[in-house]
Amino acid sequence: MNDKNRRRLDRQFDKIERMAPPAQRVLAFLRRPGVRLIRVPLGILLVLGGIFSFLPVLGLWMLPVGLLLLAIDLPFLRGPVNWSIVRGQRRWTTWRRSRRKF
Template sequence: MRGHTVHLFGRTFRLPANRMARMGIGIAFIIGGCLSFLPVLGIWMLPLGLVILSIDLAFVRRWRRRADVRWGRRRKRRKAVGEPR
Protein backbone atom coordinates (compact mmCIF):
# COMPACT_ATOMS: atom_id res chain seq x y z
CA MET A 1 0.00 0.00 0.00
CA ARG A 2 1.24 3.42 -0.87
CA GLY A 3 -0.48 6.65 -0.08
CA HIS A 4 -4.20 6.36 -0.54
CA THR A 5 -4.34 3.24 -2.68
CA VAL A 6 -4.95 -0.43 -1.99
CA HIS A 7 -3.29 -3.12 -4.12
CA LEU A 8 -5.31 -6.35 -4.24
CA PHE A 9 -5.04 -9.24 -6.68
CA GLY A 10 -2.94 -7.26 -9.13
CA ARG A 11 -5.30 -4.29 -9.22
CA THR A 12 -4.96 -0.85 -7.67
CA PHE A 13 -7.91 0.88 -6.03
CA ARG A 14 -7.78 4.58 -5.17
CA LEU A 15 -9.23 5.76 -1.89
CA PRO A 16 -10.26 9.25 -0.77
CA ALA A 17 -7.51 11.55 0.53
CA ASN A 18 -9.67 12.47 3.52
CA ARG A 19 -8.84 10.27 6.53
CA MET A 20 -12.38 10.33 7.92
CA ALA A 21 -13.81 9.26 4.56
CA ARG A 22 -11.37 6.31 4.37
CA MET A 23 -12.24 5.28 7.91
CA GLY A 24 -15.95 5.55 7.13
CA ILE A 25 -15.54 3.34 4.07
CA GLY A 26 -13.52 0.78 6.06
CA ILE A 27 -16.08 0.67 8.87
CA ALA A 28 -18.93 0.40 6.33
CA PHE A 29 -17.23 -2.62 4.74
CA ILE A 30 -16.79 -4.28 8.14
CA ILE A 31 -20.45 -3.69 9.05
CA GLY A 32 -21.47 -5.02 5.63
CA GLY A 33 -19.38 -8.13 6.30
CA CYS A 34 -21.21 -8.66 9.58
CA LEU A 35 -24.48 -8.58 7.60
CA SER A 36 -23.28 -11.34 5.28
CA PHE A 37 -26.61 -13.14 5.36
CA LEU A 38 -28.03 -10.42 3.07
CA PRO A 39 -27.58 -10.61 -0.73
CA VAL A 40 -24.47 -8.90 -2.17
CA LEU A 41 -22.99 -8.36 1.28
CA GLY A 42 -20.61 -11.06 2.39
CA ILE A 43 -17.68 -12.18 4.44
CA TRP A 44 -15.38 -10.84 1.68
CA MET A 45 -16.12 -7.35 3.00
CA LEU A 46 -14.46 -7.95 6.40
CA PRO A 47 -10.86 -8.32 5.19
CA LEU A 48 -11.30 -5.50 2.68
CA GLY A 49 -12.54 -3.19 5.43
CA LEU A 50 -9.56 -4.12 7.59
CA VAL A 51 -7.15 -3.44 4.72
CA ILE A 52 -8.70 0.00 4.22
CA LEU A 53 -8.53 0.76 7.95
CA SER A 54 -4.90 -0.39 8.07
CA ILE A 55 -3.90 2.74 6.16
CA ASP A 56 -4.85 4.94 9.11
CA LEU A 57 -4.84 2.72 12.22
CA ALA A 58 -1.52 1.36 13.46
CA PHE A 59 -2.91 -1.61 15.41
CA VAL A 60 -4.85 -2.83 12.33
CA ARG A 61 -1.71 -2.31 10.23
CA ARG A 62 0.24 -4.61 12.57
CA TRP A 63 -2.44 -7.33 12.22
CA ARG A 64 -2.31 -7.01 8.43
CA ARG A 65 1.48 -7.20 8.33
CA ARG A 66 1.52 -10.29 10.56
CA ALA A 67 -1.09 -11.93 8.33
CA ASP A 68 0.99 -11.06 5.24
CA VAL A 69 4.08 -12.63 6.78
CA ARG A 70 2.21 -15.79 7.81
CA TRP A 71 0.59 -16.09 4.39
CA GLY A 72 3.95 -15.65 2.64
CA ARG A 73 5.63 -18.26 4.84
CA ARG A 74 2.79 -20.69 4.27
CA ARG A 75 2.96 -20.24 0.49
CA LYS A 76 6.74 -20.62 0.52
CA ARG A 77 6.52 -23.79 2.61
CA ARG A 78 3.86 -25.30 0.33
CA LYS A 79 5.88 -24.43 -2.75
CA ALA A 80 8.99 -26.10 -1.29
CA VAL A 81 7.08 -29.28 -0.45
CA GLY A 82 5.37 -29.30 -3.83
CA GLU A 83 1.83 -29.38 -2.49
CA PRO A 84 -0.93 -28.24 -4.80
CA ARG A 85 -2.51 -24.90 -4.11
Protein backbone atom coordinates (compact mmCIF):
# COMPACT_ATOMS: atom_id res chain seq x y z
CA MET A 1 0.00 0.00 0.00
CA ASN A 2 2.83 2.38 0.83
CA ASP A 3 4.44 1.88 -2.58
CA LYS A 4 1.12 2.59 -4.27
CA ASN A 5 0.73 5.85 -2.33
CA ARG A 6 4.31 6.82 -3.19
CA ARG A 7 3.69 6.32 -6.93
CA ARG A 8 0.44 8.26 -6.72
CA LEU A 9 2.23 11.10 -4.93
CA ASP A 10 4.89 11.12 -7.64
CA ARG A 11 2.15 11.38 -10.28
CA GLN A 12 0.64 14.36 -8.45
CA PHE A 13 4.02 16.10 -8.41
CA ASP A 14 4.48 15.35 -12.11
CA LYS A 15 1.06 16.86 -12.84
CA ILE A 16 1.92 20.00 -10.88
CA GLU A 17 5.20 20.31 -12.75
CA ARG A 18 3.36 20.10 -16.08
CA MET A 19 0.78 22.68 -15.00
CA ALA A 20 3.37 25.13 -13.65
CA PRO A 21 6.59 24.90 -15.71
CA PRO A 22 8.37 27.69 -13.75
CA ALA A 23 8.07 25.56 -10.60
CA GLN A 24 9.50 22.48 -12.32
CA ARG A 25 13.13 23.07 -11.38
CA VAL A 26 12.30 23.94 -7.77
CA LEU A 27 10.10 20.87 -7.32
CA ALA A 28 12.66 18.62 -8.98
CA PHE A 29 15.27 19.91 -6.52
CA LEU A 30 12.97 19.51 -3.50
CA ARG A 31 12.00 15.95 -4.47
CA ARG A 32 15.60 14.70 -4.37
CA PRO A 33 16.30 12.35 -1.43
CA GLY A 34 19.19 14.37 0.02
CA VAL A 35 17.15 17.56 0.46
CA ARG A 36 15.12 16.36 3.43
CA LEU A 37 16.64 18.96 5.77
CA ILE A 38 15.26 21.71 3.54
CA ARG A 39 12.00 20.01 2.53
CA VAL A 40 10.59 19.28 6.00
CA PRO A 41 11.04 22.78 7.52
CA LEU A 42 9.79 24.34 4.28
CA GLY A 43 6.72 22.08 4.34
CA ILE A 44 5.99 23.05 7.95
CA LEU A 45 6.37 26.75 7.16
CA LEU A 46 4.05 26.45 4.15
CA VAL A 47 1.40 24.64 6.21
CA LEU A 48 1.60 27.33 8.90
CA GLY A 49 1.40 30.03 6.22
CA GLY A 50 -1.67 28.33 4.77
CA ILE A 51 -3.34 28.25 8.17
CA PHE A 52 -2.77 32.01 8.50
CA SER A 53 -4.00 32.71 4.97
CA PHE A 54 -6.15 35.59 6.18
CA LEU A 55 -2.98 37.70 6.39
CA PRO A 56 -2.20 39.77 3.27
CA VAL A 57 1.00 38.06 2.07
CA LEU A 58 0.09 34.48 2.87
CA GLY A 59 -2.36 32.44 0.87
CA LEU A 60 -4.41 29.28 1.05
CA TRP A 61 -2.29 27.79 -1.76
CA MET A 62 0.49 27.26 0.77
CA LEU A 63 -1.39 24.58 2.70
CA PRO A 64 -1.60 21.87 0.00
CA VAL A 65 1.93 22.56 -1.24
CA GLY A 66 3.28 22.22 2.31
CA LEU A 67 1.35 18.99 2.87
CA LEU A 68 2.67 17.61 -0.43
CA LEU A 69 6.24 18.34 0.62
CA LEU A 70 5.71 16.75 4.03
CA ALA A 71 4.06 13.69 2.47
CA ILE A 72 7.33 12.86 0.70
CA ASP A 73 8.99 12.14 4.05
CA LEU A 74 6.02 11.17 6.21
CA PRO A 75 4.39 8.00 4.86
CA PHE A 76 1.28 8.32 7.04
CA LEU A 77 0.41 11.57 5.21
CA ARG A 78 0.65 10.10 1.70
CA GLY A 79 -2.76 8.43 1.63
CA PRO A 80 -4.77 11.37 2.98
CA VAL A 81 -2.86 13.93 0.89
CA ASN A 82 -3.31 11.88 -2.28
CA TRP A 83 -7.00 11.40 -1.56
CA SER A 84 -7.48 15.13 -0.90
CA ILE A 85 -5.68 16.19 -4.07
CA VAL A 86 -7.57 13.78 -6.32
CA ARG A 87 -10.89 14.65 -4.69
CA GLY A 88 -10.19 18.38 -4.92
CA GLN A 89 -9.28 18.13 -8.60
CA ARG A 90 -12.49 16.24 -9.35
CA ARG A 91 -14.61 18.79 -7.53
CA TRP A 92 -12.81 21.66 -9.27
CA THR A 93 -13.39 20.08 -12.68
CA THR A 94 -17.07 19.45 -11.91
CA TRP A 95 -17.54 23.00 -10.65
CA ARG A 96 -15.88 24.51 -13.73
CA ARG A 97 -18.03 22.42 -16.07
CA SER A 98 -21.18 23.51 -14.28
CA ARG A 99 -20.15 27.18 -14.55
CA ARG A 100 -19.60 26.92 -18.33
CA LYS A 101 -23.27 26.23 -18.93
CA PHE A 102 -24.17 29.82 -18.07
